[in-house]
Amino acid sequence: MKKAVVLLSGGLDSTVTLARAISERREVIPVSFRYGQRHSRELEAAKAVVKHFHLKNHVIVDLDLSAFRKSALTSKEVKVPKHQDVTEIREGIPVTYVPARNIIFLSIAAGIAETEGAEEIFIGANSIDYSGYPDCRPDFFDAFEEALRKGTKAGIEGRPVKIMHPILRMTKAEIVRLGKELGAPLHLTWSCYEGGAKACGKCDSCLLRLKGFQEAGLKDEIEYEVSR
Amino acid sequence: MKKAVVLLSGGLDSTVTLARAISERREVIPVSFRYGQRHSRELEAAKAVVKHFHLKNHVIVDLDLSAFRKSALTSKEVKVPKHQDVTEIREGIPVTYVPARNIIFLSIAAGIAETEGAEEIFIGANSIDYSGYPDCRPDFFDAFEEALRKGTKAGIEGRPVKIMHPILRMTKAEIVRLGKELGAPLHLTWSCYEGGAKACGKCDSCLLRLKGFQEAGLKDEIEYEVSR
Numbered sequence: 001m002k003k004a005v006v007l008l009s010g011g012l013d014s015t016v017t018l019a020r021a022i023s024e025r026r027e028v029i030p031v032s033f034r035y036g037q038r039h040s041r042e043l044e045a046a047k048a049v050v051k052h053f054h055l056k057n058h059v060i061v062d063l064d065l066s067a068f069r070k071s072a073l074t075s076k077e078v079k080v081p082k083h084q085d086v087t088e089i090r091e092g093i094p095v096t097y098v099p100a101r102n103i104i105f106l107s108i109a110a111g112i113a114e115t116e117g118a119e120e121i122f123i124g125a126n127s128i129d130y131s132g133y134p135d136c137r138p139d140f141f142d143a144f145e146e147a148l149r150k151g152t153k154a155g156i157e158g159r160p161v162k163i164m165h166p167i168l169r170m171t172k173a174e175i176v177r178l179g180k181e182l183g184a185p186l187h188l189t190w191s192c193y194e195g196g197a198k199a200c201g202k203c204d205s206c207l208l209r210l211k212g213f214q215e216a217g218l219k220d221e222i223e224y225e226v227s228r
Numbered sequence: 229m230k231k232a233v234v235l236l237s238g239g240l241d242s243t244v245t246l247a248r249a250i251s252e253r254r255e256v257i258p259v260s261f262r263y264g265q266r267h268s269r270e271l272e273a274a275k276a277v278v279k280h281f282h283l284k285n286h287v288i289v290d291l292d293l294s295a296f297r298k299s300a301l302t303s304k305e306v307k308v309p310k311h312q313d314v315t316e317i318r319e320g321i322p323v324t325y326v327p328a329r330n331i332i333f334l335s336i337a338a339g340i341a342e343t344e345g346a347e348e349i350f351i352g353a354n355s356i357d358y359s360g361y362p363d364c365r366p367d368f369f370d371a372f373e374e375a376l377r378k379g380t381k382a383g384i385e386g387r388p389v390k391i392m393h394p395i396l397r398m399t400k401a402e403i404v405r406l407g408k409e410l411g412a413p414l415h416l417t418w419s420c421y422e423g424g425a426k427a428c429g430k431c432d433s434c435l436l437r438l439k440g441f442q443e444a445g446l447k448d449e450i451e452y453e454v455s456r
Contacts, residue, residue, distance in 0.1 A: 062292040065339070099342035103379055104335040107328055111293065114327035140379035147375045151331055151368035 001027045003118035004164070005109045008032050008058075010045030012189045012209055013167060016175050017124035019184035020166045022053060029116055030055055031109055035063045035101075039195020048188040061108055065098070102135035106144055106163065113161045114154050122164045128171050141165055172212025180218060187221040201226040229255045231346035232392070233337045236260050236286075238273030240417045240437055241395055244403050245352035247412035248394045250281060257344055258283055259337055263291045263329075267423020276416040289336055293326070330363035334372055334391065341389045342382050350392045356399050369393055400440025408446060415449040429454040 004026040008014045021028050032046040043060070050058045102125065109121045125136040134140065141163045148163075149155040167175050179186050191209045192199035199206050201224040213220040232254040236242045249256050260274040271288070278286040330353065337349045353364040362368065369391045376391075377383040395403050407414050419437045420427035427434050429452040441448040 062290065064290040065336075098339070100335055100339035100376075100380055103375065104332070104339060107332040107335040108293075111326070111328035111332060134381055134384045135379040137378065140375065143371070143375040143378045147331065147368065147371040148328075150365065150371045151363040152328055153362055156362045 001025060002120065003027045003029065003113075003116060004120040004122055005029045005031055005113045005116070005118045006122040007105055007109055007124065008046045008049065009124070010042040010047075010049060010189060011124070011191050011205075012172075012179070012186060012212075013124035013126055013175060014046075015049050015124075015186065015189045016179040016182065016184050017122050017165075017167055018049065018053070019179060019182040021120075021122045021164070023182050026120070026122075028055065028122075029057055029059060029112065029118060031059045031061065031105075031112060033061050033063050033105060033108075035065045037195075038193075041192070041195040042190045045188055045190035049185055052185040052188060059112060063104070063108070065101075065104075100135065102133070102140075103144065110148050110152060110161055114152055118161070119159070120162045120164050122166070125165050125168055126170065126172075126175070127168050136168075138165075138168060141168075171215070172208050173215035176212045176216040176218055180216075189222070196225065198223040198225045200224070229253060230348065231255045231257065231341075231344060232348040232350055233257045233259055233341045233344070233346045234350040235333055235337055235352065236274045236277065237352070238270040238275075238277060238417060239352070239419050239433075240400075240407065240414060240440075241352035241354055241403060242274075243277050243352075243414065243417045244407040244410065244412050245350050245393075245395055246277065246281070247407060247410040249348075249350045249392070251410050254348070254350075256283065256350075257285055257287060257340065257346060259287045259289065259333075259340060261289050261291055261333060261336075263293045265423075269420070269423040270418050273416055273418035277413055280413040280416060287340060291332070291336070293329075293332075328363065330361070330368075331372065338376050338380060338389055342380055346389070347387070348390045348392050350394065353393050353396055354398065354400075354403070355396050364396075366393075366396060369396075399443070400436050401443035404440045404444040404446055408444075417450070424453065426451040426453045428452070 004021050006018045006021050006028045008018055008030040009032065018028065018030060030050050032043055034043060047058065106121060106123065113121055127136050127138060145163050149160040152161065154161055191205045193203040193205050194200045199222055201210065210220060232249050234246045234249050234256045236246055236258040237260065246256065246258060258278050260271055262271060275286065334349060334351065341349055355364050355366060373391050377388040380389065382389055419433045421431040421433050422428045427450055429438065438448060
């Protein structure tokens with residue numbers, strides 16, 4: 001059975017990615033980060049998802065990104081943009097972009113993969129519905145894989161760690177459908193950029209999630225502040 | 229004045245690299261890590277070096293690499309190898325290799341560079357005297373730069389962060405000489421893998437340092453447990 005590190009934020013995309021890795025018979029090592037997010041709601045969701053799958057080896061890495069104070073996801077001084085509708089989401093790189101975040105997460109995952117003898121890293125990156133983040137793009141993953149081939153012991157010895165991004169080219173509706181099909185606990189996931197008791201329903205992430213469920217013809221079972 | 233993030237461990241190589249960046253008229257941002265090293269001696273050295281240069285913006289990033297328990301530099305269960313002489317140092321990747329460490333440090337440096345608008349990251353990697361670490365090799369840095377070009381906002385927008393490795397191809401003697409020439413505070417640096425009051429003089433890092441000073445015809449002013 002192949003071992004795989006799976007980056008798990010506790011959101012919809014990473015949870016479906018974890019379910020996919022398990023369905024492909026990988027022995028998974030879920031890895032989450034406590035990196036100074038605005039709220040801990042997402043990490044709690046990650047723990048609930050891990051529990052759902054009866055996994056005992058959840059790695060939570062503490063990482064202080066307080067030096068990255070310009071993203072809306074790590075600083076309370078930057079406001080999360082709110083919209084009435086998904087069509088209002090602006091083009092380009094959003095303020096919720098955390099500089100080099102996926103690069104950092106993948107690097108740490110690569111270190112854990114090498115330590116644990118895992119051959120793959122699964123990441124729930126998505127470039128269709130949300131192409132604003134540069135480190136979610138396919139050519140970035142190719143370049144990063146090459147860096148691991150050149151810069152790790154496993155790579156030098158001919159066993160480079162592979163980056164698996166099974167939902168990279170899926171729409172949110174396809175991700176939701178795949179999640180349902182795989183029995184992923186979508187009701188335990190948290191996508192909202194805010195950390196309230198209920199999801200706000202107005203940030204980019206909520207809007208894309210809601211649109212995904214709607215297009216998939218499925219009900220999103222988490223609670224929202226606004227009625228839908 | 230160009231801004232540059234400088235990775236500063238507090239060792240000889242990174243201190244000379246910092247001195248080089250300053251001599252090249254960069255506005256430097258020194259970045260160090262508290263990553264579960266066996267000892268804090270190196271980080272204390274980094275702080276002393278920063279103080280020597282009258283820098284006020286030292287960034288110390290807390291990063292929990294306890295999941296990387298197989299390196300002699302992060303685990304007390306793995307012994308640091310000791311030798312009588314530099315000729316005894318084994319070929320290949322040493323047990324002091326921390327999986328993906330430079331990749332992780334560079335990724336975080338890239339995030340800080342992007343946040344601070346820095347154009348460069350200086351790293352004191354060296355591939356001549358110590359080629360055992362895969363992430364100190366020139367082709368790794370090229371591949372990593374490419375990943376930053378593809379995966380960061382700055383890269384996408386045509387202002388990719390460059391990786392500067394001014395001492396990559398220097399021998400330890402050349403690094404020592406350059407350090408002296410630039411007025412780098414070599415007496416404040418710490419290279420030993422152990423964290424004693426004095427350097428052990430027998431680990432790979434001590435032996436290479438001592439050989440460097442000897443070949444440069446200069447006196448190493450730090451204290452060693454063994455008389456030299």
